[in-house]
Structure formats: C-alpha cells, structure tokens
Amino acid sequence: MSSTPEVVDVPGERTSLAPRILGRVRGERAGSTLICIGALHGNEPAGVEGLERVLPKLRERATHLRGEFVALIGNRTALAQGRRFVDRDLNRAWTQERLGRLRTEGRLNGFAEDREQVELLEAIEAVVADARGPVYVLDLHTTSGHGGPFSTFGDTLPNRDFAAHIPVPMILGLEELVDGTLLAFLGSHGMIAVVLECGQHQEPRAADRAEAGSWLAIASAGLLPEGRLPEAARGRKLLERESRRLPRVMEMRYRHDIGTLDGFRMDPGYENFQPVVAGQAVARDARGPVRVGMDARILMPLYQAQGEDGFFLIREFHPLWLRASTILRRLRVDRVAHWLPGVARDPSLPDEMVVDKRVARWGALQLFHLLGFRRLEDAGTRLVMRRRPYDEFRSVGRPPPPESLR
Ligand SMILES: [Zn+2]
Numbered sequence: 001m002s003s004t005p006e007v008v009d010v011p012g013e014r015t016s017l018a019p020r021i022l023g024r025v026r027g028e029r030a031g032s033t034l035i036c037i038g039a040l041h042g043n044e045p046a047g048v049e050g051l052e053r054v055l056p057k058l059r060e061r062a063t064h065l066r067g068e069f070v071a072l073i074g075n076r077t078a079l080a081q082g083r084r085f086v087d088r089d090l091n092r093a094w095t096q097e098r099l100g101r102l103r104t105e106g107r108l109n110g111f112a113e114d115r116e117q118v119e120l121l122e123a124i125e126a127v128v129a130d131a132r133g134p135v136y137v138l139d140l141h142t143t144s145g146h147g148g149p150f151s152t153f154g155d156t157l158p159n160r161d162f163a164a165h166i167p168v169p170m171i172l173g174l175e176e177l178v179d180g181t182l183l184a185f186l187g188s189h190g191m192i193a194v195v196l197e198c199g200q201h202q203e204p205r206a207a208d209r210a211e212a213g214s215w216l217a218i219a220s221a222g223l224l225p226e227g228r229l230p231e232a233a234r235g236r237k238l239l240e241r242e243s244r245r246l247p248r249v250m251e252m253r254y255r256h257d258i259g260t261l262d263g264f265r266m267d268p269g270y271e272n273f274q275p276v277v278a279g280q281a282v283a284r285d286a287r288g289p290v291r292v293g294m295d296a297r298i299l300m301p302l303y304q305a306q307g308e309d310g311f312f313l314i315r316e317f318h319p320l321w322l323r324a325s326t327i328l329r330r331l332r333v334d335r336v337a338h339w340l341p342g343v344a345r346d347p348s349l350p351d352e353m354v355v356d357k358r359v360a361r362w363g364a365l366q367l368f369h370l371l372g373f374r375r376l377e378d379a380g381t382r383l384v385m386r387r388r389p390y391d392e393f394r395s396v397g398r399p400p401p402p403e404s405l406r
Pocket of ligand 1: 040041142
C-alpha cells in the first residue's frame with residue numbers, strides 16, 4: 001500500500017476527509033509492526049497531530065528501521081465534523097459477530113460508524129497480513145476534562161511490558177467496564193495493545209504527549225533503539241515530569257454510569273487524578289447531588305455532551321502487587337485456582353472460573369485480577385472470571401505474530 005496520503009470526498013459530506021492511512025514507514029529489515037491510531041473519537045485530533053509530526057522524522061531514518069510503523073485515522077467522518085461520533089461510538093461493538101454482519105452490509109447501510117468500522121478493520125487486516133513479526137498497537141485518545149496523561153490496557157504481561165516504557169500512570173481494570181473496545185478486540189487476536197490518554201481534547205500539550213508516546217512506543221516495539229531517538233528521550237522527560245507526583249499503577253474501583261434522562265452535570269473544576277473523599281458531591285443529576293462512595297481519585301470527569309460515563313474512581317495499586325502477580329502468573333497458579341473454596345470450573349471452559357460469592361468471601365475479584373483474569377459477569381452471588389488470552393510470560397519482550405482478524 002502506498003504511503004502517499006489520499007484525500008477522498010464522500011458525496012454529501014461538507015468537509016473533505018483525512019486519509020485512513022496517515023502514513024506508513026516500512027524498514028527493509030524484518031521486525032515488529034507498530035500501528036498507532038489517532039481520532040478513533042472524532043473530537044480528539046491530538047493523536048493525529050502527534051502522528052503527523054512523527055512520520056516525516058521517522059521517514060528520514062527509514063534505512064535503520066526494523067519492522068514497520070503505520071499511522072491510521074480511526075473515525076474520519078467524525079474527525080471532519082469535530083464530533084466524538086456521528087451515529088454511534090466507534091470504540092464499541094468490536095465483536096466477531098457484529099463485525100461479521102458489518103463486513104457484508106456496513107459499507108452500504110448509510111450509518112457513518114458502520115462504514116468507518118469496516119474500513120478501519122480492513123486497513124488493520126491489510127497491515128497484519130504484511131507483518132513480519134509481532135504487532136503492537138498504540139491507540140491515542142484525549143479526554144473532555146483536564147489533568148495528566150495515563151495508559152490503560154488489558155492486564156496481560158506483554159501489554160504491561162509495552163506500557164511500562166511510557167512513563168505515565170497505568171490504569172488497570174478500565175477495559176473490564178467497557179465492552180467491545182477496539183483495544184480488547186485486537187488484544188484477543190494476539191496483538192499487544194495499549195491506549196494512551198493524552199490530556200484534554202483542545203490543550204496544545206495533548207499533541208506533544210501523543211508524539212512523545214508514539215516515539216517511546218517505536219522504541220518499545222523495537223523498531224529503532226531509544227539511543228537513536230532523541231525525540232523519545234525528550235518525550236520521556238516530558239511525561240515523567242508531568243506524572244512525577246502520581247502513583248505508577250492505579251486500579252479502577254467505580255464507574256458512574258449515566259443515561260440520557262439523568263440530566264448528569266459534573267461540577268466544574270475536576271481533573272484527572274484529583275483526590276476526592278467519601279461523601280463528597282462531585283456532580284448533579286435529576287435526583288440531586290452525586291456523591292462519591294469512597295476516598296479515591298477521580299478519572300475522566302465528563303465535560304462534553306456525548307458519552308456514557310460520568311466519571312470513574314481509581315485507587316493506587318501498590319507496585320508490590322504487580323510483582324506478586326507476575327510471579328503468580330509465571331507459576332501458572334491459575335491452573336489450580338478452582339481448588340479454592342467457592343470456585344468452580346466447567347471442564348469444557350478451562351479459562352473460566354465461576355465464583356460463588358456467598359462461599360468465597362476472600363476477595364475473589366482481586367485475586368483473579370492478580371492471576372490475569374477479566375471480569376465477565378458479576379450479578380447477585382455469581383461472579384464469572386475469564387483468563388485473558390496471550391498472557392504468556394515467555395511472550396514478554398518477544399511476542400509471537402498475531403492471529404488473523406477473521
Ligand atoms: Zn477517546
């Protein structure tokens with residue numbers, strides 16, 4: 001595929017669209033592929049701007065490059081209109097069943113995001129088909145509220161290892177609360193995939209952080225050594241400086257879900273990582289003040305019309321637990337987890353554990369998180385956890401090539 005930008009005009013569209021493939025730099029030598037995605041949400045242009053800065057500088061160094069760098073635009077239609085989405089959130093509904101249907105009808109049914117999703121999927125498939133090694137993905141986003149950058153990902157050891165090269169707080173457990181994200185879909189096919197949140201949509205710093213994160217990801221994926229990338233060293237300094245006073249790892253504790261009839265309004269002035277105390281009112285809705293239930297830090301307070309989450313609460317996750325969890329996974333303790341009281345396993349589904357919460361009163365959710373499981377279902381007394389695929393210790397640093405997306 002050519003790396004020359006194409007400009008496509010869609011009849012009826014007021015603005016001309018940016019190209020799906022923003023740029024592609026392929027090294028002669030085989031190695032990892034790194035896909036960076038900007039503007040999966042159309043009102044988040046900072047990722048695209050950061051990638052536009054990276055591409056020409058990377059092209060100058062193409063002869064030394066191992067593997068391939070690809071920069072893609074997520075939601076071109078919404079980007080042209082400066083909106084999060086037109087018909088529906090493009091960072092949802094990345095399930096095999098839905099994609100199967102979209103492949104046959106999505107281009108034709110007239111819904112902007114259905115068409116976007118099929119085209120983006122096909123662009124990623126083409127890149128994966130040409131890959132000469134493992135595939136890494138960095139999905140660049142921004143938030144409506146202000147406050148420092150952070151990364152989030154499905155908590156597998158290879159994802160952690162990739163994210164650890166970008167010195168911003170790592171937020172665990174966010175992907176569990178949102179179904180059908182692009183990140184989870186690519187992760188389930190063996191790609192090492194991390195989201196980098198770069199700050200507020202409009203602040204100039206957001207593009208600087210997106211650029212910094214991309215350079216660090218280039219080094220982390222092994223495309224070029226960090227020693228050859230002064231931009232990566234500068235990016236590291238920038239992100240370290242901004243994240244200096246924050247814990248390195250935090251975990252998701254609460255999501256404030258909102259409906260269209262809630263009349264939810266965040267009180268002004270909240271930022272990412274701002275501490276809050278139990279009982280503090282942080283927003284209002286139709287029922288009155290919205291109070292938080294625990295001492296925590298706030299994440300992604302909603303200050304825009306489109307979106308389903310009012311805010312999240314996170315807490316520090318001690319790095320000691322991170323090390324403990326690496327050891328437990330290396331020892332494959334998950335294989336005997338069904339010996340614990342109140343835990344059962346269906347032999348036909350060896351990666352799933354069903355917990356009876358009446359019996360297992362010992363923090364089953366936390367333990368299964370440490371062991372690399374994701375929450376699948378949590379209703380009444382029943383908790384179902386599934387082991388994340390591709391959570392292999394031997395894949396840290398040298399992951400295998402991904403599966404086909406079909
Ligand atoms: Zn976003």
